Amino acid sequence: MTYPPLALTLGDPAGIGPELTVSAWETLRLSEHCFFWLGDPALLNNVIPTEIISTPLEARRVFPHALPVLPLLCTVPVVPGQPNAQNAQTIISSIQQATQLTLSQDASGVVTNPIAKHILAESGFPHPGHTEFLAELCSAPGHEIMMLASPELRVVPVTIHVSLQTAITTLTTQRIVDVARITHHALIRDFGIQSPRLAIAGLNPHAGEAGLMGHEEQTIITPAINILRAQGINAQGPYPPDTMFSATARTRYDAAICMYHDQGLIPLKTLDMAQGVNITLGLPIVRTSPDHGTAFDIARALDHSPRAADARSLIAAIRTASTMVQHRKENAV
Amino acid sequence: MTYPPLALTLGDPAGIGPELTVSAWETLRLSEHCFFWLGDPALLNNVIPTEIISTPLEARRVFPHALPVLPLLCTVPVVPGQPNAQNAQTIISSIQQATQLTLSQDASGVVTNPIAKHILAESGFPHPGHTEFLAELCSAPGHEIMMLASPELRVVPVTIHVSLQTAITTLTTQRIVDVARITHHALIRDFGIQSPRLAIAGLNPHAGEAGLMGHEEQTIITPAINILRAQGINAQGPYPPDTMFSATARTRYDAAICMYHDQGLIPLKTLDMAQGVNITLGLPIVRTSPDHGTAFDIARALDHSPRAADARSLIAAIRTASTMVQHRKENAV
Numbered sequence: 246m247t248y249p250p251l252a253l254t255l256g257d258p259a260g261i262g263p264e265l266t267v268s269a270w271e272t273l274r275l276s277e278h279c280f281f282w283l284g285d286p287a288l289l290n291n292v293i294p295t296e297i298i299s300t301p302l303e304a305r306r307v308f309p310h311a312l313p314v315l316p317l318l319c320t321v322p323v324v325p326g327q328p329n330a331q332n333a334q335t336i337i338s339s340i341q342q343a344t345q346l347t348l349s350q351d352a353s354g355v356v357t358n359p360i361a362k363h364i365l366a367e368s369g370f371p372h373p374g375h376t377e378f379l380a381e382l383c384s385a386p387g388h389e390i391m392m393l394a395s396p397e398l399r400v401v402p403v404t405i406h407v408s409l410q411t412a413i414t415t416l417t418t419q420r421i422v423d424v425a426r427i428t429h430h431a432l433i434r435d436f437g438i439q440s441p442r443l444a445i446a447g448l449n450p451h452a453g454e455a456g457l458m459g460h461e462e463q464t465i466i467t468p469a470i471n472i473l474r475a476q477g478i479n480a481q482g483p484y485p486p487d488t489m490f491s492a493t494a495r496t497r498y499d500a501a502i503c504m505y506h507d508q509g510l511i512p513l514k515t516l517d518m519a520q521g522v523n524i525t526l527g528l529p530i531v532r533t534s535p536d537h538g539t540a541f542d543i544a545r546a547l548d549h550s551p552r553a554a555d556a557r558s559l560i561a562a563i564r565t566a567s568t569m570v571q572h573r574k575e576n577a578v
Numbered sequence: 579m580t581y582p583p584l585a586l587t588l589g590d591p592a593g594i595g596p597e598l599t600v601s602a603w604e605t606l607r608l609s610e611h612c613f614f615w616l617g618d619p620a621l622l623n624n625v626i627p628t629e630i631i632s633t634p635l636e637a638r639r640v641f642p643h644a645l646p647v648l649p650l651l652c653t654v655p656v657v658p659g660q661p662n663a664q665n666a667q668t669i670i671s672s673i674q675q676a677t678q679l680t681l682s683q684d685a686s687g688v689v690t691n692p693i694a695k696h697i698l699a700e701s702g703f704p705h706p707g708h709t710e711f712l713a714e715l716c717s718a719p720g721h722e723i724m725m726l727a728s729p730e731l732r733v734v735p736v737t738i739h740v741s742l743q744t745a746i747t748t749l750t751t752q753r754i755v756d757v758a759r760i761t762h763h764a765l766i767r768d769f770g771i772q773s774p775r776l777a778i779a780g781l782n783p784h785a786g787e788a789g790l791m792g793h794e795e796q797t798i799i800t801p802a803i804n805i806l807r808a809q810g811i812n813a814q815g816p817y818p819p820d821t822m823f824s825a826t827a828r829t830r831y832d833a834a835i836c837m838y839h840d841q842g843l844i845p846l847k848t849l850d851m852a853q854g855v856n857i858t859l860g861l862p863i864v865r866t867s868p869d870h871g872t873a874f875d876i877a878r879a880l881d882h883s884p885r886a887a888d889a890r891s892l893i894a895a896i897r898t899a900s901t902m903v904q905h906r907k908e909n910a911v
Contacts (some may be wrong), residue, residue: 309880408792409783413743449741450839459741487843490850506783506839510820515845 247277248574249353250304250313251566255284255336256358258319259328260539261554263288266554270312270565277307278567280356281313283339284499289325290547301351315342325544326346328361333368336360340375344382346511354531354566355379358559359539373406376525379532388527390424390449392431393536395512395517395567398490398545399500400509401428401526410440410455412505416461416574417447421469425502431526432499433571434576444489445470446500446508466504481528490516519557522565533562580610581636581907582686583646584899585676588617589653589691591652592661593691593872597880598737600693601889602896603645611900612638613689614646616672620655623880634684648675659879666701668695669693675706679716680863685866686898688712691892692872697741698706706739708737709858712865716896721860723757725764726843726869727898731823732833733760733842750780754802758835762811764859765832766901777822777831778803778815779841785818792859799837823849833888852890855898864902866895 253269257261266282270293273280281304286295295312298304304313317339321331340360346352357375365372372378380389392401403424404412425443432441445466446452449459456463466483473480481498488494489501490512503509513521514536521536535558543553586602589595599615603626606613620627629646631637637646650672654664673693679685690708698705705711713722725734736757737745758776765774778799779785782792789796799816806813815832821827822834823845836842846854846871854869867893876886900904 404781404789408786408794409742410746410792412747436618450739450843453741454739458739459743462742473885485846487847487850489845490848493851506818508844511823511841513846515823515848516819518821518826 246281247305248428248570249303249351250301250565251278251280251354251356251564251570252352253282253497254343254357255317255339256356257328257336257361257364257539258285258288258332259325259544260359260361260541261544262358262539264544264552264554265556265559267293267534267547268438268552268554269560270462272556272560273563274309278563279308280306280563281315283315283343285319285323285335286316288547292332292547292549301346302365305565317342318392323386325546326541327362328539328541330364330367333365333370336365337370342379342381344379344530348383353570354533356559356562356566357532357534358552359535359537361539362542367513369552374532377531378529379525383530383574385528388427389525390527391425392428392526393513393521394524396514397516397522398495398513400503400513401500402503402506402509404505404574406506409505409507414462416504418465419470419473421445421466421502422472425469425473425478426476427527428500428502429563435531435572436527436570437575438499440479441500442498443473443478443480444484444501445480446486446501446503447483448487448504450485450487452483519555520561521558522562523570524565531573533564533566533569535559535562537541580638581615581903582684583634583641584613584687584689584896584903585634585679585685586615587676587688587690588612588615588650588898589729590657590661590669590693590697590872591621591665592658592877593692593694593874595691595872596802596876597885597887598868598889599645600880601885601887602893605889605893607642607894609725609883611896612641613896614648614685614725615809616648616650616676617651617669618656618668619647621652621806621880625880625882626759634679651676654692658879659874661697661872661874663697663700666732667704669698670703674905677712677863681716687866689892689895689899690865692870693875696870699797708867712858712863716861716863718861719805721760722858723760723856723860724844724881725761725859726797726854728846728854730849731828731846733836733846735836735839735842739839742838742840746781746794749798749837751798751802751805753891754778754799754834754835757886758806758813759809759812760832761835765883768859768864768905769832770905771832772909773812774833775831776806776811776813777817777827777834778813779819779822780816781837783818783820785816821886823840852888853894855895856890857898857902864899864906866902868892868895868901
């Protein structure tokens with residue numbers, strides 16, 4: 246059984262997105278993980294065969310011998326390493342079209358190439374990043390949550406891009422319950438895990454050591470765990486944050502619910518910088534992205550010399566999205 | 579050139595300390611890493627040869643064929659797994675004597691077996707833990723700082739056993755400068771690193787992203803880095819906490835100065851739970867300990883069946899202390 250292809254966005258054309266796209270197609274073209282690119286074919290400098298498509302339906306036929314491209318032309322010429330806000334609209338259109346095609350089921354999921362928020366902000370883009378923009382496009386603002394996944398670990402931070410102080414003061418029982426519930430259901434539907442095991446982190450050193458080093462475990466986190474368990478969700482904790490990511494501890498859960506950004510991202514990136522995938526849960530669509538930025542410092546015009554940018558994270562993002570789509574369809578049957 | 583032996587403390591006799599001590603002697607007895615034990619020989623049940631010594635001077639002669647023991651008898655019989663506050667004074671005496679013997683240069687450093695703070699607290703012990711007690715015994719209260727070291731990473735948290743909220747509100751430029759300076763000098767004197775490279779972590783996600791997610795990088799941390807550099811210390815940062823512990827990033831520094839407990843301990847324990855060593859810097863004496871607790875749940879009476887407790891962290895602590903002593907003596911010449 247085949248599914249519609251994945252939609253891969255342009256990302257910032259002055260970053261490494263075009264190079265990553267080429268590498269991903271080279272690696273995946275003979276696999277089942279079919280995608281098409283919403284981008285400007287001129288950026289690829291003919292280093293791989295491309296074929297313009299007019300509808301995602303054509304992608305699977307094209308994919309083994311050429312990168313299927315749904316063309317979106319840049320407004321001004323692209324200089325690698327030098328982002329230009331005049332191309333912001335093309336970047337944004339790529340995200341919009343990928344999302345629309347997925348909502349209409351012409352594509353089966355969205356994989357986004359990296360963008361630079363400050364470049365889009367210059368052109369009036371009001372969203373902190375991809376994730377919030379996608380949530381709005383899906384009419385689900387505020388429902389989005391971020392999972393980071395690598396071969397060894399899945400983490401879901403309860404708070405994301407706020408100061409550590411704000412992370413502490415905005416932590417609530419309700420937010421933990423919401424994030425854990427969405428994660429639980431996503432592990433079943435999108436990851437094929439029938440009985441997900443969630444590990445809930447503490448906030449403080451040693452998970453507060455019975456209140457000696459902070460009270461949030463007692464007042465906020467344990468009440469959330471109790472609510473989750475009463476709903477039949479296998480949530481354990483709160484665990485001391487420093488020991489819960491060891492090799493042994495990691496085998497005991499399917500995802501760690503983390504109280505702040507770095508509590509989840511430090512162990513993930515310490516273990517594996519190359520293959521981390523950013524997954525947005527809580528939206529009606531499947532969406533993944535590589536776990537890194539535009540890397541303007543190493544971006545360069547494509548030619549036939551060996552690729553310099555490490556495409557493993559984008560490739561992992563495409564494979565993960567494809568697998569999620571497959572699980573979701575199987576679970577829907 | 580040989581140095582005085584290391585003094586290994588009793589720790590809580592109802593924990594795994596006695597078993598770890600036996601394993602450490604078995605592993606190290608033919609090495610240069612000589613130690614004697616300040617404990618109760620009855621606890622060892624004759625599973626290894628022991629020899630009572632009356633002074634540390636005898637330890638090096640004894641060490642290859644028997645564990646040298648400076649005897650300290652428990653007050654009440656020890657039941658493995660069931661700590662008893664009536665033995666607290668023996669536990670405390672062991673730490674006191676080890677420290678005194680090191681201050682008098684009869685021993686070259688202190689390695690502590692794990693204690694249970696709540697058991698000592700029951701008997702009126704007023705210190706939060708070993709480290710603070712040792713600082714007082716050395717007449718250096720408040721000067722102690724904690725380094726955690728594994729084969730892959732050294733971390734020094736600026737704040738330790740306080741809530742995350744307190745860690746944020748008590749963070750000061752002066753404290754970062756003090757901790758980084760002590761670390762810098764210890765890396766030279768005790769670790770033999772001529773030109774130490776310090777990586778200073780940010781506090782907030784993405785190191786605050788120019789103030790968008792927190793201001794402490796701008797108001798507290800960067801000023802500390804500037805002061806350190808003006809003093810000739812190679813301090814770089816503030817680095818985004820999630821990426822600074824990756825395999826590549828770790829090669830670029832000798833120690834990471836971390837803003838709170840879990841920022842340093844999460845990456846260290848994620849990489850290596852077995853061989854982490856806790857090192858107290860800022861004291862006149864060398865002191866290390868294993869990076870785990872008493873493990874009352876797996877403690878048992880010693881017999882000739884295979885050892886169950888993992889002694890790698892204690893063995894690493896002894897080796898580390900021994901190497902620190904050697905560097906310190908060489909640097910003092």
